Amino acid sequence: MMKKLFSILLILLATALAAPFASAAADLEVNTPAISSLKNSMQTRHGQLAAHYASGAIGLTKDGLIAMHDANAVPLAQRQSVNSLIAAENGDRNALYKEIASANGHPEWQDEVRSTFAQRWVQKAQNGWWYQDGGAWVKK
Amino acid sequence: MRFCPHRSPLFLLLFFLLAFSSAANAVSAIHVQVGAINSPGFTANKLALDFALPAQPSHPQLNFQTQLVWHDKTAAKENSRMALQLSCAAITNPQVGNWRCERGLLNAERIKAPFSLSFTTKNLNGQPQISAELSLLDVNFSDAEGLHAGEKVAAKLSLNAFQQSRIWHWQSLLDWQAGEVFWQPFYFATGGHQFKANGQLDVLSAQPSLTLDNAELQLKDVGAIQGNARVSLSDNTLQTLNINADNLQLAPLYPLLLKPLLDKTMLNNLEMAGRANFKATLHNGKPSAFELDLQGADVEDKNGRFALYKINASIPWAYDESRTIKASYQGGHLLRLPLGAANLSAELNRYALTALSLKLPILDGALDLSEVSAAWIDQQWHWHLRANLSPIAMSDFSQALAWPRMEGKVAASIPLVTYSAGQLSTDGDVQFQVFNGDITISKLAMQTPLGLAPRLSANMQMRHLDLGDLTRTFSFGAIEGKLDGDVNNLQLVNWKPTRFDAVFKSSDGSYPKKISQRAVENISSLGGAGAAAAVQRSFLRFFKQFNYAKLGLSCQLRNDICAMDGIESTPQGYVIVKGSGVPAITVLGYNRNVGWAELLTRIERITDSNAKPVIK
Numbered sequence: 150m151m152k153k154l155f156s157i158l159l160i161l162l163a164t165a166l167a168a169p170f171a172s173a174a175a176d177l178e179v180n181t182p183a184i185s186s187l188k189n190s191m192q193t194r195h196g197q198l199a200a201h202y203a204s205g206a207i208g209l210t211k212d213g214l215i216a217m218h219d220a221n222a223v224p225l226a227q228r229q230s231v232n233s234l235i236a237a238e239n240g241d242r243n244a245l246y247k248e249i250a251s252a253n254g255h256p257e258w259q260d261e262v263r264s265t266f267a268q269r270w271v272q273k274a275q276n277g278w279w280y281q282d283g284g285a286w287v288k289k
Numbered sequence: 290m291r292f293c294p295h296r297s298p299l300f301l302l303l304f305f306l307l308a309f310s311s312a313a314n315a316v317s318a319i320h321v322q323v324g325a326i327n328s329p330g331f332t333a334n335k336l337a338l339d340f341a342l343p344a345q346p347s348h349p350q351l352n353f354q355t356q357l358v359w360h361d362k363t364a365a366k367e368n369s370r371m372a373l374q375l376s377c378a379a380i381t382n383p384q385v386g387n388w389r390c391e392r393g394l395l396n397a398e399r400i401k402a403p404f405s406l407s408f409t410t411k412n413l414n415g416q417p418q419i420s421a422e423l424s425l426l427d428v429n430f431s432d433a434e435g436l437h438a439g440e441k442v443a444a445k446l447s448l449n450a451f452q453q454s455r456i457w458h459w460q461s462l463l464d465w466q467a468g469e470v471f472w473q474p475f476y477f478a479t480g481g482h483q484f485k486a487n488g489q490l491d492v493l494s495a496q497p498s499l500t501l502d503n504a505e506l507q508l509k510d511v512g513a514i515q516g517n518a519r520v521s522l523s524d525n526t527l528q529t530l531n532i533n534a535d536n537l538q539l540a541p542l543y544p545l546l547l548k549p550l551l552d553k554t555m556l557n558n559l560e561m562a563g564r565a566n567f568k569a570t571l572h573n574g575k576p577s578a579f580e581l582d583l584q585g586a587d588v589e590d591k592n593g594r595f596a597l598y599k600i601n602a603s604i605p606w607a608y609d610e611s612r613t614i615k616a617s618y619q620g621g622h623l624l625r626l627p628l629g630a631a632n633l634s635a636e637l638n639r640y641a642l643t644a645l646s647l648k649l650p651i652l653d654g655a656l657d658l659s660e661v662s663a664a665w666i667d668q669q670w671h672w673h674l675r676a677n678l679s680p681i682a683m684s685d686f687s688q689a690l691a692w693p694r695m696e697g698k699v700a701a702s703i704p705l706v707t708y709s710a711g712q713l714s715t716d717g718d719v720q721f722q723v724f725n726g727d728i729t730i731s732k733l734a735m736q737t738p739l740g741l742a743p744r745l746s747a748n749m750q751m752r753h754l755d756l757g758d759l760t761r762t763f764s765f766g767a768i769e770g771k772l773d774g775d776v777n778n779l780q781l782v783n784w785k786p787t788r789f790d791a792v793f794k795s796s797d798g799s800y801p802k803k804i805s806q807r808a809v810e811n812i813s814s815l816g817g818a819g820a821a822a823a824v825q826r827s828f829l830r831f832f833k834q835f836n837y838a839k840l841g842l843s844c845q846l847r848n849d850i851c852a853m854d855g856i857e858s859t860p861q862g863y864v865i866v867k868g869s870g871v872p873a874i875t876v877l878g879y880n881r882n883v884g885w886a887e888l889l890t891r892i893e894r895i896t897d898s899n900a901k902p903v904i905k
Binding site for chain 2: 181182185217219221223229236244249
């Protein structure tokens with residue numbers, strides 16, 4: 150009797166643990182035409198964004214997006230185009246997280262994909278770029 | 290002390306100034322300190338006013354400072370604070386009732402505004418009168434987020450007002466002479482704009498209000514916008530607004546005001562020309578009517594997706610009534626397909642648009658849309674319509690799209706096209722009559738057709754396509770005969786195939802079936818180099834063409850791998866072309882799984898007419 154109970158417990162435990170294990174196995178490098186077109190679009194835009202990361206105008210947010218950190222680092226004439234760049238980049242990033250989760254066959258993994266990417270962007274960021282750590286902006 | 294929220298700190302300052310001026314001669318300095326002034330909108334803490342009276346000929350000087358704290362109504366954010374300093378290097382009193390502040394400076398975090406102010410008060414028959422002239426020179430300002438900011442702004446503001454039975458009658462002129470301003474999302478690169486208005490200010494009644502009559506905003510190069518408005522000061526809401534603008538120049542208006550507003554739409558990268566008239570009415574803070582007229586307007590997408598020329602349109606709208614829209618254009622293009630002149634009419638009923646019939650001439654045919662119904666619900670368009678494409682010559686169609694020249698006709702009849710929340714679906718068939726055969730596209734559906742990664746799904750059926758025309762069009766070695774094809778479960782993402790089940794084979798029936806040496810080589814090379822090499826080595830290489838009994842090839846695309854098959858299987862592979870007569874040739878395929886990218890490269894290599902197929 151005790152043995153049976155123990156084995157049920159073990160199965161329950163295994164089931165409970167299975168979910169986090171499964172999400173850890175998400176393939177972030179998965180490729181589909183949608184993902185590659187999103188990556189291309191982001192790659193092209195990065196040329197325009199790089200200077201604004203370096204100047205501190207734009208920073209990386211904790212939810213894997215980008216945001217205006219210091220608009221005053223951008224000349225007035227360019228401020229709206231930087232706003233548009235941010236909106237377009239965030240559109241792509243949100244779509245990318247969704248596509249990667251779907252391509253893994255688990256649309257519900259979107260949040261984990263997002264938070265993994267958020268850490269990755271910060272790791273890949275160059276020194277001097279700004280990112281959100283908790284609620285505060287930090288210079289790398 | 291409670292401070293009336295409708296008066297600016299400037300009023301307060303002037304109040305002090307006037308209150309102490311008469312007694313000032315006897316003392317050398319006045320120093321006033323107030324702990325705090327509270328109002329619903331903000332609190333001013335630690336107010337300090339210094340009024341210095343140096344010996345003649347120096348003029349009196351004024352220095353005022355305070356700590357302002359704005360109360361955030363939503364309480365979502367922390368209250369914002371700002372240290373504010375206001376000074377006048379010289380205060381003069383050239384005439385009775387006239388005060389001047391020379392070399393004034395308003396200084397706060399992110400605000401630096403040098404100014405000079407002339408202020409006159411009179412009392413005419415018991416009616417107080419004031420007039421003020423404020424000159425701003427080289428003003429820089431910005432909010433913390435940088436979303437509202439100006440640099441090197443020079444402007445003149447004049448204000449005249451008199452009080453009559455508790456109501457202030459005023460008139461004012463703002464002349465923005467120079468400097469750039471960003472007021473999200475608008476950017477004004479230079480000055481040259483003026484705003485003038487007159488009206489009444491009633492702060493003493495139970496329902497305090499500000500009215501603007503005869504207001505006119507003159508935008509440099511664009512034109513003038515006239516209007517009147519009434520603002521309720523108890524809750525700071527716009528009660529009524531009437532705007533009227535005639536003959537606005539669209540070319541400068543688009544980059545100045547329209548582009549920022551259309552930022553997230555298809556219309557965010559246009560070139561415009563022509564003129565527009567605009568009228569709008571706001572009632573109880575809500576839009577009640579507007580009318581937009583376009584006269585000889587040209588609209589061209591800089592990304593080359595569409596253009597319409599010589600548009601004349603009358604677009605009226607009313608909240609309570611149905612209105613008729615009329616529009617016409619002389620020409621244009623949609624995705625490079627030339628559009629002919631059209632006259633369109635539709636009914637606009639609050640947030641819904643309906644039209645019985647819209648005829649859009651395209652090339653030598655026309656797209657007829659009927660029973661059109663569209664509605665703007667929850668910030669999204671939903672629509673459905675019937676579409677009928679009267680036949681268009683494929684020769685013009687293919688040329689317009691820069692495809693290889695094709696003969697034949699394209700026509701479509703789609704009983705129902707539905708678009709809702711980014712999903713477009715069709716019920717009906719698109720028919721192409723090309724290559725002397727028929728292509729039918731059915732179950733066509735799209736997701737986010739205008740998004741970054743549009744998805745398309747469809748089934749295609751091809752019958753009796755003339756292989757002679759087909760192979761000539763795509764420079765693929767000559768084949769005589771007819772071809773049937775079925776491409777089912779076709780899925781395109783971002784216009785690239787990700788999945789399909791395709792089967793192509795020679796049509797049933799009796800007709801001449803001949804295949805050229807070149808076509809044999811090309812087909813063989815699709816399945817890998819081995820088969821082609823075998824043909825080249827054999828005596829068959831001396832023949833220009835062969836007879837065939839049957840040909841066919843299928844590809845099932847999954848995960849970028851094309852699983853290929855032919856008309857029958859052999860122990861080594863599969864048969865693509867089965868010969869007949871003498872000399873008979875049989876083309877075999879050996880590779881069953883070919884990478885899709887690799888296959889595309891091979892096809893491109895073959896159909897590129899300048900390049901000979903590479904056969905090792």
